Amino acid sequence: xxxxxxxxxxxxxxxxxxxxxxxxxxxxxxxxxxxxxxxxxxxxxxxxxxxxxxxxxxxxxxxxxxxxxxxxxxxxxxxxxxxxxxxxxxxxxxxxxxxxxxxxxxxxxxxxxxxxxxxxxxxxxxxxxxxxxxxxxxxxxxxxxxxxxxxxxxxxxxxxxxxxxxxxxxxxxxxxxxxxxxxxxxxxxxxxxxxxxxxxxxxxxxxxxxxxxxxxxxxxxxxxxxxxxxxxxxxxxxxxxxxxxxxxxxxxxxxxxxxxxxxxxxxxxxxxxxxxxxxxxxxxxxxxxxxxxxxxxxxxxxxxxxxxxxxxxxxxxxxxxxxxxxxxxxxxxxxxxxxxxxxxxxxxxxxxxxxxxxx
Amino acid sequence: xxxxxxxxxxxxxxxxxxxxxxxxxxxxxxxxxxxxxxxxxxxxxxxxxxxxxxxxxxxxxxxxxxxxxxxxxxxxxxxxxxxxxxxxxxxxxxxxxxxxxxxxxxxxxxxxxxxxxxxxxxxxxxxxxxxxxxxxxxxxxxxxxxxxxxxxxxxxxxxxxxxxxxxxxxxxxxxxxxxxxxxxxxxxxxxxxxxxxxxxxxxxxxxxxxxxxxxxxxxxxxxxxxxxxxxxxxxxxxxxxxxxxxxxxxxxxxxxxxxxxxxxxxxxxxxxxxxxxxxxxxxxxxxxxxxxxxxxxxxxxxxxxxxxxxxxxxxxxxxxxxxxxxxxxxxxxxxxxxxxxxxxxxxxxxxxxxxxxxxxxxxx
Numbered sequence: 001x002x003x004x005x006x007x008x009x010x011x012x013x014x015x016x017x018x019x020x021x022x023x024x025x026x027x028x029x030x031x032x033x034x035x036x037x038x039x040x041x042x043x044x045x046x047x048x049x050x051x052x053x054x055x056x057x058x059x060x061x062x063x064x065x066x067x068x069x070x071x072x073x074x075x076x077x078x079x080x081x082x083x084x085x086x087x088x089x090x091x092x093x094x095x096x097x098x099x100x101x102x103x104x105x106x107x108x109x110x111x112x113x114x115x116x117x118x119x120x121x122x123x124x125x126x127x128x129x130x131x132x133x134x135x136x137x138x139x140x141x142x143x144x145x146x147x148x149x150x151x152x153x154x155x156x157x158x159x160x161x162x163x164x165x166x167x168x169x170x171x172x173x174x175x176x177x178x179x180x181x182x183x184x185x186x187x188x189x190x191x192x193x194x195x196x197x198x199x200x201x202x203x204x205x206x207x208x209x210x211x212x213x214x215x216x217x218x219x220x221x222x223x224x225x226x227x228x229x230x231x232x233x234x235x236x237x238x239x240x241x242x243x244x245x246x247x248x249x250x251x252x253x254x255x256x257x258x259x260x261x262x263x264x265x266x267x268x269x270x271x272x273x274x275x276x277x278x279x280x281x282x283x284x285x286x287x288x289x290x291x292x293x294x295x296x297x298x299x300x301x302x303x304x305x306x307x308x309x310x311x312x313x314x315x316x317x318x319x320x321x322x323x324x325x326x327x328x329x330x331x332x333x334x335x336x337x338x339x340x341x342x343x344x345x346x347x348x349x350x351x352x353x354x355x356x357x358x359x
Numbered sequence: 360x361x362x363x364x365x366x367x368x369x370x371x372x373x374x375x376x377x378x379x380x381x382x383x384x385x386x387x388x389x390x391x392x393x394x395x396x397x398x399x400x401x402x403x404x405x406x407x408x409x410x411x412x413x414x415x416x417x418x419x420x421x422x423x424x425x426x427x428x429x430x431x432x433x434x435x436x437x438x439x440x441x442x443x444x445x446x447x448x449x450x451x452x453x454x455x456x457x458x459x460x461x462x463x464x465x466x467x468x469x470x471x472x473x474x475x476x477x478x479x480x481x482x483x484x485x486x487x488x489x490x491x492x493x494x495x496x497x498x499x500x501x502x503x504x505x506x507x508x509x510x511x512x513x514x515x516x517x518x519x520x521x522x523x524x525x526x527x528x529x530x531x532x533x534x535x536x537x538x539x540x541x542x543x544x545x546x547x548x549x550x551x552x553x554x555x556x557x558x559x560x561x562x563x564x565x566x567x568x569x570x571x572x573x574x575x576x577x578x579x580x581x582x583x584x585x586x587x588x589x590x591x592x593x594x595x596x597x598x599x600x601x602x603x604x605x606x607x608x609x610x611x612x613x614x615x616x617x618x619x620x621x622x623x624x625x626x627x628x629x630x631x632x633x634x635x636x637x638x639x640x641x642x643x644x645x646x647x648x649x650x651x652x653x654x655x656x657x658x659x660x661x662x663x664x665x666x667x668x669x670x671x672x673x674x675x676x677x678x679x680x681x682x683x684x685x686x687x688x689x690x691x692x693x694x695x696x697x698x699x700x701x702x703x704x705x706x707x708x709x710x711x712x713x714x715x716x717x718x719x720x721x722x723x
Binding site: 158160164165166167168169170171172176203204205206207208209210211213215225227229230231232233234235336337338339340342343346347 | 381394397399402403405522707710711717
């Protein structure tokens, strides 16, 4: 793999908008201070966004086009641009033989995503995908509950996630399933493996959906319901029903969980700590959200140096993108009983929803 | 008919977009102030334009080619008061001959005097600041329409409820939290209108051959009490109506500092000075005011308290209402009759609410 030796790794930040400012900025600042990387270029056609990041990284080159960037092969590019330009930016970065850490989804189609991953292989560079939630202690703990079954077998997961876009958000480039639902699907596949059956419906009618529902069956006993929205503030929670208890995770809480054991009279909400050991030593809290974002980026840097295998490769995240494509391919109009019967008819709502068995 | 719908992501405007587009009743141009408001109209792949109501040039451009412009003023008092002038001027510049303004029935107060109708005098001094702003906005609207030779229609709905309605969300959340209440068991009149009924009135205005230059009260057909409203809501939500608090006396409310601040901002002197204040500072101040909540007083030694009724001055006034806003003028002039009954409106509203909470809608 193309490596930049032991010197400080040059980093190109492509897309300086809200995602970069909220998620990457603190980690980049900390890792630059630690001498592990140097932000050498900031790329965004929005001058204001570029300028905001340049306040923190004043020596970085600022440019609106990737072609102007001066960075050697073996640099790392964080690709956090909008979905409309993301795969083009990835293709350019890979052509320059830069390692990449890309926001998900890496493309709007699996065919294009495959092609990008093949290019990365041919160029002998690393292709990492950002899924910071997979680094959250709460998400990892839930994976243990699902797979090791200390609360018995998992019966059902109910997911309600999303809400109106924040005031600063840019024009949506895709429907809510592709832009947001893909992250929930990635977690479901990571926790439970690939589903066997699914049904899917949304409210797009010639445009982009703002409400999407997927019902999935994993194995023989586990079902999942997923509702993602840009329409109205959802409960923002994942609820797990096990044979011997319930667990609830609030979206984006890195180390908080609520548990209720069957037969007990109360639920318990708390913070995940390091395992209890020596009674003289107080257990410390596990990582916060900001710390997880730092961990993810530090892990990619270590992987580039060959220090460890990449935890979330591009190939691993393809499954979620394929599932979004399957959802769209099997799309049915969402039942919206708050519309008039005539409007429902116009939306061609079927009388019943049926499960389709997947090939 | 090509109708320009301003604020197309909002409750009423969104429903107009749905009704016109899905009903094949004309062409819609959905106009929003910012890109983050695009998702709702973007479901339909119809024409969307971005224009802030305060940007005359962008607004004129956005309205160009339309036959009707519709706007509902639902922002802060200061914005509500100044929006009609901006929209009317842009409509005139864009040669849009007809403008429909959705204001508020509460220009007559939340607890209107008996026999109140559109001919009743508006007593701004006795109104809550938001309602006074609507009264002022409506006056400006008609003045601008007259000056610019536009056909102007103003609608005065009461509480607009329905899918995507903050009112329905508040009722549901208050019931779920055990904070819902009735004043003296709820004999007061619920002055509400189901959103589809209001949209029906809007479309009548869009197509009417007469009736411009007047305001129209718009309400549901039935006279419904607050007790009936909450009973229906609790049945829809499967929550016992016995959880409703019975409030015999309303507390005294003095104007909050937020209320006073809104009135001050709406004053002509401050409005003239506002363009000199940087936009970022104005935005930050608005966000801070919106986010501010009075800190709760906590006594660490006290026992957990049962849920208390969440009484606001607005809801207090509304629940004391003894007069239903009539829609006689809208019926006589526009032919308005509410097409959706209260029970059906509530069924649809709570079907939507349960969906937002994760319930799968039943098949037809």
